[in-house]
Amino acid sequence: MPRQLYFDTPDAFLEELRAQLNAGIPRRRLRARLPFHLHEAEELLIGRPSRLRYFALGGGLAGFGGGFLLAMLTSVDWPIVTGGKPIVSVPPFLLIGYLLTILIGSLSCFAGFLWLSRLPDPGPLVSDDPFDPRFVLTINDEEAS
Amino acid sequence: MNNDISAPQVETDVLTAMRRPGPAWLTGLGLAGLLFAGGLALWAYQIMHGMGVAGITHPVGWGVYITDFVFWVGIAHSGTLISAVLFIFRARFRTSFNRAAEAMTIFALMVAGLFPLIHLGRVWRFYYLFPYPNQRQLWVNFRSPLIWDVFAVSTYFLVSLVFFYVGLMPDLAIAARHRSGRAGKLYRILSLGWTGNLRQWRHYGRLYMFLAAFATPLVASVHSIVSWDFAVSIIPGWHTTIFAPYFVAGAIFSGTAMVLTLVIPMRRVLNLQEHIPIDHIEAIAKILLLTSLIVGFSYVIEHGMAFYGENLFEMEQFRFRALGHYSLLFWIMIMCNAVLPLLLFIRRLRRSLAFLFVLSLLVNVGMWLERFVIVVCSLARDFDPYNWGNYLPSPVECGITLGSFGLFFAAFLVFVKTLPVLSITELKER
Known part of the structure; x- marks a missing residue:
């Protein structure tokens, strides 16, 4: 017992x-x-x-790369000059990357937490x-x- | 610190606050609900009749709606400051405010998010703002600050929501233990079956730290991005490099004032005096004082640079703000944001709840006016005198603004009766 x-x-x-x-x-x-x-x-x-740090790192990197690529590839897909700026305008695209680093990093941390701590747990x-x-x-x- | 309060006492005190709404709560909710319903009806009226019912027109195309948007996003900021930044700095007074401040962040962002839609006119096209593969094969313009806003505010909302929910999880499990019947079952389900075993706590501790670390840069970046809606243009009075820090300080200033507006009555009505000691309220008052000094300094810099820079249009703009058509609003703003908060240097006033409550209301009035002055004055007097014109908000715009306050306070009132207003787990830890 x-x-x-x-x-x-x-x-x-x-x-x-x-x-x-x-x-x-x-x-x-x-x-x-x-x-x-x-x-x-x-x-x-x-x-x-805790292994949660890998989720933070993975999510953050995926968010940064994904955000930058989203902005870059959609601009290249229909190249139209606005405001006299280059088609791939690095500073504003970095901003999108930065914001998605935080968003995807946080969400992947939360998902990782649920996975690692076996929640939601219907048992209790x-x-x-x-x-x-x-x-x-x-x-x-x-x-x- | 109030280490002398036992753990069971913390639980009962906080959970008792959630019981039996009294007449004051019901009246408050009724009033707030009425305001909100009025605002909704006016929005429906605007949708039916078109944007002509709002006072915005040439040359002032951004009016009260954009003012409201900037104001509410600003209110959200101190919630994150208190919950994330003070967590990283291990400030112990944070536990008295973090839950209420986080809830305030969520509600303020919900309200803020409505204003670009209200301002949009054809609200049913709102999804054009998001990048998605569409039939027209068009993508959003990522070089536009308005799209940065969409990303900044939605990121901020989602991250704040996750942070708020994660903080609540153990407390929901505690609330479930104290409640029977359906309510108890619902709290238990919302806690996802939290039992507090070591495996859960261990990852939870790391998660909370990571979320705080992710949310901390948002405190500085979200309102910076909102400020770039203005600063990236070339309009006199908007096109300045100090806009980002100036807006961030203003956001924390107004948000801190809103925390006091909400927490001082809440503490009294819910009998939480022991858990929210006056020392902690004084600490918040010090943040208010510090940010007021930064905001006051920004006003001086803004005007000083305009006159030092010898740019004719910039000089005329700042002369107009102080002495022109909207000068009354400008001087009320200076009084509320930069002069009256200086009284917080007096310790006795910093510890007086009545004074802090009145001051917090005045600061919110002042900060709303600050955004109004920035948005409207610059558009009313740009480069060409042929293009000048004054703006007066229409009753529809005023009604929708009041409605937004109704929604915010109604949401907060529902929050205090449905969720633990203090973090029980963190109070026990304290």
Whole structure:
């Protein structure tokens, strides 16, 4: 049977977590639920940074390239001189690239977050599993983990 | 800091604020709804009868609608400043305002986005603004500042919406726990099944940081791009290089004032005095003071450069602003934006809620007038005296403007009763 321990304060929770790890319980047997993010818990239980940064980088680059290319290729597609400016007017096209860097970067980060944290999760909705206001440390059995 | 308030207390206080709307709320919503309905009816009237019912005509083709657009986009800015920039700088007073300010950003942008459409006349052609493969094989002109605007404002709206929603997710799960029945179910679904396990928090923390980092440059860029609608032209009074920083400072100034206009009554009506301490309101008042100084400095520079530059048209334009047909509006603007906020140097006034509330209203009046003076004066007196002419807003334009305030306040009133007005999770963390 998995054991569940409840704590009201982050300090008590972290103290217990450290004690469990020091007692030789492997990380994979420990599960945590928190009312707010604790970086220490992340370091103790996972210890590597989130992969979300690749989504930020990928989305940002795709947005920049896509925005610039959109402006450039549509101008080349029907080359008409307006305001005496060159057909490929780099400064204003960079602006479109810049704005789409932010837009696509943010949206891809959000999508990446949903993917990495397995949301939306219908499980808690069906089983009526609420967001606990306390710090919960679950210690799984060897075979269950 | 108010670390002495326990976590369950934070939850109950914030969620109690969402319960049982009182008569004041209902009256407010009724009034705002009426204003909005009036504005909508006038817009329908304008669509039926054509743009002739608006006062804009030759030579002033940009009037109250463009003024309103610039004003509302400006209001949106301080929301992002508070939620993203202050997050990156780890300013602790941010938690008292961020949720309300983010909601304000969304509503202000919704309202702002309507004005180019209202100004468009043939609103059913609005989609011509977007680049899409069409039968006419035409694309939008990416060299036009008006298209930069389309991209800037829609990017700003979508990024702010995602930022607002992400901030809400854990709080929606808390609200679901406190509510039973259908409302509880709905909050639970909107929270996407958030349980607060470490995997969720870990990516959430990174997401919030990335979104703040993506949104921060928008604070500077969106109103810069709006200012280029003017500065890229050659009209005297518009064609200046200081326009971008001048507009950004003005945007943060007016937005900060709007935060105070909304939060001071909200704090009192919803009994949130303990969670929004006076020290934090004072911090916002300091931002108001700083941006007022920048705006005042811009006025001096703008006029100083016009006279120093010896450009006849530029000089005449700035003489006209201060002494011509619209001089009354100009001096009210100077009073509200550059003179009265100097009183914030006095600590006692910075901490007086009544003073701050009245000042915030005056600053909003002043900032609306600033946009009016910039937009209208330059068009009313350009190069050729044969081309001069004064503009008076028509009742339709005034009604639609009032309607926009109705929509904004109605949306905010609905927000305070349906979503947690403070970030419960961040207050607990504090």
